[in-house]
Amino acid sequence: MLAEINSFLNDLIWGNILIYLLPLLGIFFTVSSRFVQFRYFFKMFSILRHTEHDKHGHISSFQALMLSVAGRVGGGNIAGVAVAITIGGPGAVFWMWIIGLIGMSTSFFECSLAQLYKEKDAQDSCVYRGGPAYYATKALGQKWVGVIISILIMITFGFAFNATQSFIITTSFESSFNIPTWITGISLTLIFALAIFGGIKRITKFSEFIVPIMAVGYLLIAIIVIALNLSEIPSLISMIVHEAFNPSSAIGGGIGAVILQGAKRGMFSNEAGLGSAPNVAAVAYVAHPVQQGIVQSFSVFIDTIILCSCTAFIILLSGVYQPGVEGVQGVLLTQNALIEHIGPYGGYFVTIALFLFGFSSMLYNYYLAENSVNFFIKGNVTAFNIFRVIVVALIIWGSFQDLGSVFSFADLSMGLLAVINLIVIALLYKPVLQLIKGYDRQLKEGKKPVLRYNDYTDFNIDKKIWKEIVDTIQNNRAKGEKDL
Structure with a gap:
């Protein structure tokens, strides 16, 4: 009964709800900001290139971006895209792109x-x-909303998703390399x-090292596959667009199934509007909030438009995928497709990629x-260490247990989190528009922007923090100009 209620x-x-709420709000944010994700797109490169000099050890905009990409890019980029294509056909990829481009503005806000x-x-x-x-x-003066959000994040990401990721990684290694799950589980x-146990600074250092390796490595493999099939790319893109509006490969549901699968994959993968990425965006040391909004908007582009497309192209350029047939799917479909393209090592590569994405x-x-x-207990080192021990214990537990039902419950809690967060940012869109202006x-004016914090008297921001940063x-x- 509980499973049925959870499924319902x-x-x-x-x-x-979310299948309509996310795109509609994304369109509203896009139009009200005058297409901010496209106007500012190329500014992202200069923001990352000219990271503010900081000798005190603050977390940089680039480090925050890498940690954000670490979260957005996961097993869903490998397995989830395969499921979307199996059920919704190649046209699902088009709607995945659309939801990603719209979601960039939501993430910005x-x-x-x-x-x-x-x-x-503290x-x-x-x-x-x-x-x-x-x-x-x-901003809203509603601490009870903050309490609900914090509990949902803790359950969804800290407990359920991490334990499930552990299971996926250990079983994948057992399948590909015949390594017992307990060995991989303990090592992981x-x-x-x-x-x-090194805190956020060590976490960002790990991400700063791992994320570029995994993203660039996966991109290079996709480029090799594309290069080997270069003549087929124009017809493939044409097929994706055609199937988006005239589906012939979706397994039931027609165009509705195509749109649903593409949109769900985009939402699950890039997390725009779900309320997770802002936790990471807040840690960056920047002169103006818009700068991190631009950078985080770009992380949605990296996830959905670049890396999800890599998986889609690897699958659709192979003979493994059979349109309209419910055969192999998920990781196995991507794995088999890559084996067809580059040989047996393709399967091993997918396993290693899954490990890096998952970790x-x-x-x-x-x-x-x-x-x-931290929202509940600020600065209590003992409480943090106890919490870390619990999370580590769940990683070990997850490496031995199939937690499909737990993952399903986490989907529900993440959905609730997304609904609450979207309502909150819809209510707070005016401060963001003022930031953009x-x-x-x-x-x-020809100036390098900084937050003019005294212009935000109507909003309950911490001016002391911003004065310190800006000064x-x-x-x-x-x-620096004087030295030059």
Whole structure:
């Protein structure tokens, strides 16, 4: 009965509420901001190239981006895209792209808010905290909303998703390399514990190292596959677009199934609007909240438009996928497709990629949960260590247990989190529009934008934090210009 109730609520939230709410709000944010995700797209490169100089050990915009990509990019990029194509056909890829492009604006809004309303960590003055629980409490004055959000994040990411990722990684290694799950589980747990007991700074260092390797490695394999099938690319793209509106390969449901599968894959994968990424966006040391909004918007592009497309192309350019036939799917479909393209090593590559994607997601998931703990208990080292021990124990447990039912429950809690977060950012869209106007104004004046915090008297932001950031950055800029 519980399973049936859970399934019903999951279908209700994901299939009847979020499937409309996410795109509609994404379109509203896109139009009201004058297509902010496209206007500012190329500014992302200059923001990352000219990271603000900081000698105190604050987390940089690039490190925050890598941690965010670590979370957005996961097993769903390999397995989830395969499922979407199996059920919805090649046309699902087109709708995945559309939801990703729209979601970029949603991510911009929620991550800009996380920056605007961030606060200092009680243990380390060079670390910031923020996210939906924080901006719901400060901007709306509704702490109970923040409490609900924090509990949902803790359950979803800290407990359920991490334990499930552990199971996926260990069973994948057993299948590909015949390594017993207990050996992989213990090894995974030790590496994971080493990372999280070092706090957010060590987590970002791990992500800064792992994420570029996994993303670039997967992209290179996809480029090799595309190069081997270059003549087929124009017809493949044409087929994807045609199937998006005239499906012949979807397994039941016609165009509705195509749109649903593409949209769900985009939503699950890039997490735009789900309330998870803003927790990471808040930690970055930037001169203006819009800068991190731009960077986090780009992480949606990396996840959905680049890496999900890599999986789609690998599958659709192979003979493994049979249109309209419900055969192999998930990781196995991607694995078999890559084996066809580059030989037996393709299967091993998918397993290694799944490990890197999964492990980086686990670090990200842990930080989201830790940030939620901080919302309740600020600066209590003992409480944090107890929580870390619990999470590590769940990683070990998950490596031996098939937690499909737990994962299904986590989908429900994540859906509830998304609904609450979307309502909150819809109510708070005006501060973001004011941030954009202020940022644009300074660009037109020929200045490097900083947050003019005194312009935000109507909003309950921590002006002391922003004064400290802006004064330090402006002094550093002045010193740098003088040195030149």
